[in-house]
Amino acid sequence: MIASPRVSAPPRDLRAAWRVAVWLTAAAALVAAWEVWARMTPASEYILPAPSRVLPALIAVLGDRAFWGHFRVTMVEVALGVLIAFWAGLFVGLSVGTRAYLREVVDPILLGLFSAPKILFLPLFMLAFGIDVLQKTLFGAFHGFFVVAVNVIGGLAQVDRELVTASRSMGATRGQIWRHILVPSIIPLLLAGLRLAVGLTFLGVLVAELAVARAGLGFVLNRAADSGNVPRLFALILLIGATAVMVNGALSAYQQRLIRWHG
Amino acid sequence: MRLHPRWGRLLLLVATALLYEGLARLQIRPFFFPPLEKIATELWAGWQTGQLTRHLVTSGLEIGVSVLLAAAVGLPLGLIIGSSPTLVSLVEPVLLAVFSTPLIILYPLLVVRLGLGSTSKIIFGALYAFFPIILNAIAGMRAVDRDWLVASLSMGARPLDLVIKVRLPAALPAITAGLRLGLGLAVIGVLATEYLAGVRGVGYLLQETAARFNVAYLYALTVLVIALVVVLNTGATRLEARFSHWRSEL
Numbered sequence: 001m002i003a004s005p006r007v008s009a010p011p012r013d014l015r016a017a018w019r020v021a022v023w024l025t026a027a028a029a030l031v032a033a034w035e036v037w038a039r040m041t042p043a044s045e046y047i048l049p050a051p052s053r054v055l056p057a058l059i060a061v062l063g064d065r066a067f068w069g070h071f072r073v074t075m076v077e078v079a080l081g082v083l084i085a086f087w088a089g090l091f092v093g094l095s096v097g098t099r100a101y102l103r104e105v106v107d108p109i110l111l112g113l114f115s116a117p118k119i120l121f122l123p124l125f126m127l128a129f130g131i132d133v134l135q136k137t138l139f140g141a142f143h144g145f146f147v148v149a150v151n152v153i154g155g156l157a158q159v160d161r162e163l164v165t166a167s168r169s170m171g172a173t174r175g176q177i178w179r180h181i182l183v184p185s186i187i188p189l190l191l192a193g194l195r196l197a198v199g200l201t202f203l204g205v206l207v208a209e210l211a212v213a214r215a216g217l218g219f220v221l222n223r224a225a226d227s228g229n230v231p232r233l234f235a236l237i238l239l240i241g242a243t244a245v246m247v248n249g250a251l252s253a254y255q256q257r258l259i260r261w262h263g
Numbered sequence: 264m265r266l267h268p269r270w271g272r273l274l275l276l277v278a279t280a281l282l283y284e285g286l287a288r289l290q291i292r293p294f295f296f297p298p299l300e301k302i303a304t305e306l307w308a309g310w311q312t313g314q315l316t317r318h319l320v321t322s323g324l325e326i327g328v329s330v331l332l333a334a335a336v337g338l339p340l341g342l343i344i345g346s347s348p349t350l351v352s353l354v355e356p357v358l359l360a361v362f363s364t365p366l367i368i369l370y371p372l373l374v375v376r377l378g379l380g381s382t383s384k385i386i387f388g389a390l391y392a393f394f395p396i397i398l399n400a401i402a403g404m405r406a407v408d409r410d411w412l413v414a415s416l417s418m419g420a421r422p423l424d425l426v427i428k429v430r431l432p433a434a435l436p437a438i439t440a441g442l443r444l445g446l447g448l449a450v451i452g453v454l455a456t457e458y459l460a461g462v463r464g465v466g467y468l469l470q471e472t473a474a475r476f477n478v479a480y481l482y483a484l485t486v487l488v489i490a491l492v493v494v495l496n497t498g499a500t501r502l503e504a505r506f507s508h509w510r511s512e513l
């Protein structure tokens with residue numbers, strides 16, 4: 001089924017290399033144009049600082065021990081938030097998804113809350129859990145939870161019911177039905193849900209930190225903005241954005257591999 | 264006999280309200296559980312002074328303008344990119360990568376640049392709405408069945424006919440779905456930025472209410488806005504179904 005990698009690899013690599021070349025050229029042209037524009041514009045420092053101003057700021061941030069302390073705070077909050085979102089989402093998804101009537105009643109509610117603006121609940125999280133790690137973690141988990149639950153329910157809804165009935169009539173136990181039919185059919189959507197949950201939890205943690213915080217990346221962003229240090233603000237945005245892209249890319253690749261292995 | 268799921272949901276809502284009222288009556292944590300009557304009174308008061316309407320209208324306008332802006336930029340770009348496989352392979356991965364980042368980190372920069380007023384909210388809402396709109400427009404253009412194009416050409420269609428009579432109608436369901444998703448994200452983006460650094464709008468009202476520790480009004484606002492968002496989403500979904508109903512006739 002899988003074509004020999006030796007045969008198919010060269011053309012694919014060539015095309016990917018060509019694409020990367022175009023990206024790099026475009027990025028270089030963009031940076032050059034940005035530099036020229038910034039040098040010609042007075043007060044560009046406060047609008048869109050030149051790359052030659054952002055680069056030193058970026059290097060300063062990377063060498064700043066305090067920054068890495070805040071980075072770690074946010075990453076711990078995101079990791080804990082994802083754990084909570086995953087297990088809570090799996091639990092609710094399985095509880096709801098295995099009962100047909102409950103699914104019909106509850107699924108639209110979960111979908112509605114999934115797309116509702118979560119910021120509405122931020123004051124409640126602050127009143128109930130304060131403004132430190134616990135509140136950031138739980139607000140992040142609140143962002144990630146729904147996509148996991150909804151995807152588990154979706155995965156269970158896709159299960160071929162006749163397959164379950166047939167297996168049962170041939171004497172399969174509950175455990176066997178779960179192991180061989182239900183779990184395999186949930187896994188692809190569960191992984192997709194987990195990847196989205198990581199991004200959404202990161203978003204939730206950052207929003208909570210941008211609102212009120214004493215530590216974390218949102219706090220660092222706010223401080224750079226308040227002090228009018230736009231080159232540093234720019235460097236921080238690039239760094240946080242790059243972190244998100246790398247985490248998402250890694251999870252995406254992992255998800256593809258697992259699904260391919262899964263068949 | 265089982266209730267229709269819709270009545271089941273209503274029952275769930277009533278049960279939650281009753282449970283809440285019970286907690287309020289027991290006075291365990293009166294700060295967190297003001298009685299329902301007080302929540303309703305606060306909402307009525309906010310409505311009567313016109314304050315609530317003013318903030319709702321502000322947010323509504325900001326959301327509307329941001330979606331229009333995102334569509335004005337995203338739709339043409341998406342349609343152009345989507346019609347060329349080379350452009351798709353170059354641009355789509357970049358759009359997906361940027362969309363996977365928490366865009367809210369751009370917000371402090373927008374405030375520094377554009378201030379606390381409506382402009383920064385509209386630009387941020389448009390930025391949020393832009394991605395599903397352009398990505399769906401690209402996907403829609405790619406969804407065109409090659410056989411339809413070949414068949415139209417062989418029946419004498421001119422290039423413009425191909426765009427107007429084949430490509431656009433084929434892309435329409437994806438485009439409308441993108442607009443609906445974009446609307447949802449614009450709501451999220453506008454409310455979040457009003458909350459974080461605003462001087463008017465529902466997000467600001469919510470933040471200001473919380474800062475005054477007026478928990479009853481806070482609950483009233485939360486429930487009201489969620490209800491409005493649900494109505495908006497349902498309306499958009501209905502509208503979308505009308506635009507793509509021809510598909511089922513195929």
